[in-house]
Amino acid sequence: MYSFDIQRPTSVADAVAALGTDEALPLGGGQTLIPTLKQRLSAPSVLVSLSGIAEIKGVCTNDDGALCIGGGTTHATVAKEASAYPGLAALAGNIGDPAVRNRGTIGGSVANNDPSACYPAAVLASGATVVTNTRSIAADDYFQGMFATALNEGEIITEVRFPVPEKSAYMKFEQPASRFALVGVFVAKFADGVRVAVTGASEEGVFRWTEAEAALSSNFSADAVPAAPSGDGMISDLHGSGAYRAHLVAVMTKRAVAAAS
Amino acid sequence: MPKDHGIGASPKRREDVRFLTGAGNYTDDINVHGQAYVHFLRSDLAHGKINSIDTSTAEGMPGVVRIFTGADFEGVGGLPCGWQVTDKHGEVMKEPAHPVLAQGKVRHVGDPIAAVVADSLEQARTAAEAIVLDIEELPAVVDMGKALESGATKVHDDLSDNLCYDWQFGTDTETTDAAFKSAAHVTTLELVNNRLVANPMEPRVAVGDYSRAGDDYTLYTTSQNPHVIRLLMGAFVLGIPEHKLRVVAPDVGGGFGTKIFHYAEEAFCTFAAKACNRPVKWTSTRSEAFMSDAHGRDHVTKIELALDKDNNFLAVRTDTKANMGAYLSTFSSSVPTWLHGTLMAGNYKTPAVQVNVKAVFTNTVPVDAYRGAGRPEATFQLERVIDMAARELGVDPIALRRQNFITQFPYATPVAVEYDTGDYEATMAKMEELMDIGGFAARRKASEAKGMLRGLGVNCFIEACGIAPSNLVGQLGARAGLYDAATVRVNATGSISVMVGAHSHGQGHETVFPQVVAEMLGIDESMIDIVHGDTSKIPFGMGTYGSRSLAVCGSAMVRATEKIINKAKKIAGHLLEASDSDIELKDGMFSVAGTDKSVAWGDVTLAAYVPHNYPLEDIEPGLEETAFYDPANFTYPAGAYACEVELDPETGKVTIEKFVSADDFGNVVNPMIVEGQVHGGIAQGIGQALLENCAYDENGQLLSASYMDYAMPRADDIPHMASYVVDHSCQTPCTHNPLGVKGCGEAGAIGSPPTVVNAVIDALHSGGHTHVSHIDMPVSPSRVWAAMNGQ
Numbered sequence A: 001m002y003s004f005d006i007q008r009p010t011s012v013a014d015a016v017a018a019l020g021t022d023e024a025l026p027l028g029g030g031q032t033l034i035p036t037l038k039q040r041l042s043a044p045s046v047l048v049s050l051s052g053i054a055e056i057k058g059v060c061t062n063d064d065g066a067l068c069i070g071g072g073t074t075h076a077t078v079a080k081e082a083s084a085y086p087g088l089a090a091l092a093g094n095i096g097d098p099a100v101r102n103r104g105t106i107g108g109s110v111a112n113n114d115p116s117a118c119y120p121a122a123v124l125a126s127g128a129t130v131v132t133n134t135r136s137i138a139a140d141d142y143f144q145g146m147f148a149t150a151l152n153e154g155e156i157i158t159e160v161r162f163p164v165p166e167k168s169a170y171m172k173f174e175q176p177a178s179r180f181a182l183v184g185v186f187v188a189k190f191a192d193g194v195r196v197a198v199t200g201a202s203e204e205g206v207f208r209w210t211e212a213e214a215a216l217s218s219n220f221s222a223d224a225v226p227a228a229p230s231g232d233g234m235i236s237d238l239h240g241s242g243a244y245r246a247h248l249v250a251v252m253t254k255r256a257v258a259a260a261s
Numbered sequence B: 001m002p003k004d005h006g007i008g009a010s011p012k013r014r015e016d017v018r019f020l021t022g023a024g025n026y027t028d029d030i031n032v033h034g035q036a037y038v039h040f041l042r043s044d045l046a047h048g049k050i051n052s053i054d055t056s057t058a059e060g061m062p063g064v065v066r067i068f069t070g071a072d073f074e075g076v077g078g079l080p081c082g083w084q085v086t087d088k089h090g091e092v093m094k095e096p097a098h099p100v101l102a103q104g105k106v107r108h109v110g111d112p113i114a115a116v117v118a119d120s121l122e123q124a125r126t127a128a129e130a131i132v133l134d135i136e137e138l139p140a141v142v143d144m145g146k147a148l149e150s151g152a153t154k155v156h157d158d159l160s161d162n163l164c165y166d167w168q169f170g171t172d173t174e175t176t177d178a179a180f181k182s183a184a185h186v187t188t189l190e191l192v193n194n195r196l197v198a199n200p201m202e203p204r205v206a207v208g209d210y211s212r213a214g215d216d217y218t219l220y221t222t223s224q225n226p227h228v229i230r231l232l233m234g235a236f237v238l239g240i241p242e243h244k245l246r247v248v249a250p251d252v253g254g255g256f257g258t259k260i261f262h263y264a265e266e267a268f269c270t271f272a273a274k275a276c277n278r279p280v281k282w283t284s285t286r287s288e289a290f291m292s293d294a295h296g297r298d299h300v301t302k303i304e305l306a307l308d309k310d311n312n313f314l315a316v317r318t319d320t321k322a323n324m325g326a327y328l329s330t331f332s333s334s335v336p337t338w339l340h341g342t343l344m345a346g347n348y349k350t351p352a353v354q355v356n357v358k359a360v361f362t363n364t365v366p367v368d369a370y371r372g373a374g375r376p377e378a379t380f381q382l383e384r385v386i387d388m389a390a391r392e393l394g395v396d397p398i399a400l401r402r403q404n405f406i407t408q409f410p411y412a413t414p415v416a417v418e419y420d421t422g423d424y425e426a427t428m429a430k431m432e433e434l435m436d437i438g439g440f441a442a443r444r445k446a447s448e449a450k451g452m453l454r455g456l457g458v459n460c461f462i463e464a465c466g467i468a469p470s471n472l473v474g475q476l477g478a479r480a481g482l483y484d485a486a487t488v489r490v491n492a493t494g495s496i497s498v499m500v501g502a503h504s505h506g507q508g509h510e511t512v513f514p515q516v517v518a519e520m521l522g523i524d525e526s527m528i529d530i531v532h533g534d535t536s537k538i539p540f541g542m543g544t545y546g547s548r549s550l551a552v553c554g555s556a557m558v559r560a561t562e563k564i565i566n567k568a569k570k571i572a573g574h575l576l577e578a579s580d581s582d583i584e585l586k587d588g589m590f591s592v593a594g595t596d597k598s599v600a601w602g603d604v605t606l607a608a609y610v611p612h613n614y615p616l617e618d619i620e621p622g623l624e625e626t627a628f629y630d631p632a633n634f635t636y637p638a639g640a641y642a643c644e645v646e647l648d649p650e651t652g653k654v655t656i657e658k659f660v661s662a663d664d665f666g667n668v669v670n671p672m673i674v675e676g677q678v679h680g681g682i683a684q685g686i687g688q689a690l691l692e693n694c695a696y697d698e699n700g701q702l703l704s705a706s707y708m709d710y711a712m713p714r715a716d717d718i719p720h721m722a723s724y725v726v727d728h729s730c731q732t733p734c735t736h737n738p739l740g741v742k743g744c745g746e747a748g749a750i751g752s753p754p755t756v757v758n759a760v761i762d763a764l765h766s767g768g769h770t771h772v773s774h775i776d777m778p779v780s781p782s783r784v785w786a787a788m789n790g791q
């Protein structure tokens, strides 16, 4: 680790001000950022810890029924308190291990947009809105490829707003070593249609499987899930070929549909 | 009723109190006043020519004490290899130099190029970033087959090629060929025994300390065998005489073989402590461990099994390429040869067994012993090919094994070892009973009803443990004796310190060894402590590996305790005015046979140290005895294992539903600890079979360089305890050591990988995937799916 200064603001406004300095980075739960710092792959001069900001923590339901999760809310809290959205609570409860869940935050996960992370699938499949200190960004505009998002430098995710579907489920096939998603599929059935988002599989990061969405919107049953998508453009590595990942996309989608509640 | 103390009892592990309450004293807990820290600048290239290393800027950076490169070690010896293998042409193996810091070339990712010693670790790291390297990348040699092609890039320019040795062993070619010619059936299997990283929970650490006052050195290090390190480093690397060098291996958090070897970092810290006149500490990061701890396994093998028309085994022939990595690690050369070839007969009376091994240099981390060392590789190929033969012949794999079992002991194999005792039928029958083989069909039906495939895998194994008879291994090329030693020091009031050459790094010696002494003397175990891990305190013993601690060091301890008893009886005879031949020792009391005259243990020990009424003309005061024990033979633990897997045909994921081991370890001193050893060993074997894969790309970059990509087994990869049955009730005591023990540390890791793979193949065949005859480990979901789909 290189040396850095740490600031612990207690309001979003103070955090934004602190992030105004050069080479400052927000620190969520540190589950991704701290290992990066330890390996000296990142060298911020200031870390702005978000964990003392009460206004971006917690789970609530707003007037139009959306579940609002503060950007600084830990996975463990979501697992426990997002009972209004069981598919999402289950997803959060299966991220990493207890230590990771008690530190890691939804804001950090969504800001990082790891191509194998779980939350991006839920955000995209739900058609959620990523709220920052300056604006609201629709999920469809937010994710822009592996580790790439619509966030500007110094922008803080203060909240993620999830419309709650009638039925949903997330199925994660774990990469054997990291236990991130080798392929994870989030299926969300709304009154006006079904959204299916896939993480872990594509070289472009999380994506919507539109063929499955169309098929499932007219017939929400596992049998309606189309044949596996093409393996072209899918990640191929030590843990599985693109073809295998593509195959798993279909399998996990079927299982998610079958499990949706 | 189970015993509650002494041999056969299961007292809780006394060392766990300090381990579980954070009171252990590991090497990283040791901080010497004034110590500096070293950071190693390691190669990120697999192969390269060092043109220049410019440290001038780095030397001026804050906190830097001194920067070392290979040039500083030119007058110093290289890291030695402890076993010289002679090949089939009568030539000794090629032994390239293994410098402490790279000289001329870098040969694997992780090869240390320079070492920065600084006041703090962060300063050392920062300074290392300012070292300017000019290294010309060379083509990397990664694949063993390509490494052996003529004209291949050479890992070591001064050698003629990348072949370390070409070894042949066992039955001669003519006899072997004739057996294959006469065969009614031949099964051939090509397989890979996957490269593993041992990953002990505690990474390696070294602290070197030097005292100008006495010109003596102390090295604190994470070692399984401090005396071996003292000898190798003192005599071969740094030229420090033993009496000026103390090596301390305090609490060590797991070794699994990888902490046997003498490593560059240990030599560096010792050397630099004098050069800098400051203690120097190195603590490996996990990332460094992946690229600097010796790796395990990495064999590519073709095995053939010949059977007659009645399915009797006629011959086994193997052809193996064994990866040595870039340099010869301490015992690397012995693993694919004497620890592997000698086990190729397995549990079977196959008349002809021929083993061929080519050891190969590549631009990868050195490979050496890892839990089981050579024996898992032997077992895996033999038990896989037997299973495949049973399938090809349409016979029951259990019956085929049974039919070919060795049943008469002692049994001299065609591969040079003599099994003293065993009962393979007994362990097989025990396994069948515990596994409820009869109920398998119903369990398979139940799995199939859920859309899953279910497979049953069985396996037998034999291992050579209790390493090793010194004269025999000396003939085979070992450059060390493999006896062990113990000193039993009885104190004046009767308590005892036993100084042992074996080292406990998780095994539980501190609990088990006192059980033995307590049983022999009839006193309470709490009166006895074990001292280990410090060359200034313990006799010259060879340490812990090869399931040898109790069989070899424990035997030395028994011999020393016998000497204690003999002397104590003389003292007691004097005190009781009787002949020592009439003295009996029972429950801590010495009595004169046939009388009620007796004297207690504590009175005798006190007399030994306060010799007022004492036979000083016959015996010396004091009560302390040392024994060295050199085993007459290896010990041969054996067993039969079985497991049931469920395989998800949609994803290829395999889960182990039940695992049963029926081992014959001879006599068992502490059943609970034996079961723990087997549980752990099987967990590691399951890791190898399903998860662990140390992979390089074609440029020699390590792909699995962290836990993000290297899959370790976790609790939920292992069956629930109720379905994880380890049995050791079949006991044929070893015939040649005083305790009749055989060793249990490696069995689980040896016996389990083929068990798992056999079960997976069985599951696939039950699902109609009969074209799949083998899948290389780790049998990961993607590999299973690819095999099922012919990809």
Ligand SMILES: Cc1cc2nc3c(=O)[nH]c(=O)nc-3n(C[C@H](O)[C@H](O)[C@H](O)COP(=O)(O)OP(=O)(O)OC[C@H]3O[C@@H](n4cnc5c(N)ncnc54)[C@H](O)[C@@H]3O)c2cc1C
Pocket: A025, A026, A027, A028, A029, A030, A031, A032, A033, A034, A050, A071, A072, A094, A095, A096, A097, A100, A103, A104, A105, A106, A107, A108, A109, A111, A112, A114, A116, A117, A118, A119, A155, A156, A157, A158, A178, A179, A180, A181
């Ligand atoms: C062992 C382990 C297992 C894991 N397993 C999984 C898994 O199975 N599935 C999964 O999805 N993830 C997994 N993770 C990742 C985990 O979910 C992380 O917590 C998450 O990726 C990052 O969240 P964080 O709060 O720790 O962010 P940090 O590490 O603190 O930050 C990550 C990045 O986001 C930025 N950032 C943080 N908070 C905000 C914010 N509110 N607004 C804007 N930018 C912000 C930081 O500057 C940084 O660039 C695992 C992690 C570990 C260590």
